[in-house]
Amino acid sequence: AQSVTQLGSHVSVSEGALVLLRCNYSSSVPPYLFWYVQYPNQGLQLLLKYTTGATLVKGINGFEAEFKKSETSFHLTKPSAHMSDAAEYFCAVSAGPRSNDYKLSFGAGTTVTVRA
């Protein structure tokens, strides 16, 4: 079984500051990991994903995340926050290449507000 814990339900940053959203996962098999963003009244949009290979993953809108197996973490960062980054962010996990279980298990979400 797979699960995700997102540390911090709300994060507030100043425009231009570092954005850091924390995600720890639990998985009985090597996982696939995802970060999704949800803007108000919209569906979820994929920011980035880790499947195999390079552990530092770059996504859209300047976001990146690093898969750290030893820490079971997949934290999301962006060097400089923009007002348009205000949204809710979800970390998700699915069973990896050794499984045929493809559903996503989501964390509780982190709401990001950006101060001018």
Next chain:
Amino acid sequence: DSGVTQTPKHLITATGQRVTLRCSPRSGDLSVYWYQQSLDQGLQFLIQYYNGEERAKGNILERFSAQQFPDLHSELNLSSLELGDSALYFCASSPRLAGGNEQFFGPGTRLTVL
């Protein structure tokens, strides 16, 4: 725009009623997933279909059922509705059996049970 469409956008109904939510996946996508997003449960996987066949079940109540039709659109049927069923219901699609493939999410159907 993800290419996944869901109708209706909003649905208001009463307890005890039955509703049907509809999802059209992206062109060519064979796999459809249903998720429920509520304040107390967060985002929960309900059920997956692949090319017309049920593939996986999650936390889906027995009052809920789904199907995927030959044209690959899917419907989620919710019956004997309760206040607690009020939530945002998302459909997602992917080209194959996902795995590491991205799931593309629709805009959701917001269900309000009064």
